[in-house]
Amino acid sequence: MLYTIALILVILWLLGLVTSYTLGGFIHILLVIAIVVILLRVINGRTPL
Numbered sequence: 628m629l630y631t632i633a634l635i636l637v638i639l640w641l642l643g644l645v646t647s648y649t650l651g652g653f654i655h656i657l658l659v660i661a662i663v664v665i666l667l668r669v670i671n672g673r674t675p676l
Contacts, residue, residue: 629664636661 640658 629668633661633664633668636664 636657640655640661643653643657
């Protein structure tokens with residue numbers, strides 16, 4: 628489930644970069660959350676992405 632959430636957040640971030648529709652720093656906050664989720668998976672011993 629964390630993998631799915633991280634993937635969705637990264638896709639939303641990429642869409643924000645392409646469309647320049649960022650709502651301030653919202654898309655970048657989503658990117659940070661996605662990176663944190665991936666790091667938690669690595670720390671827990673699961674394979675990243």
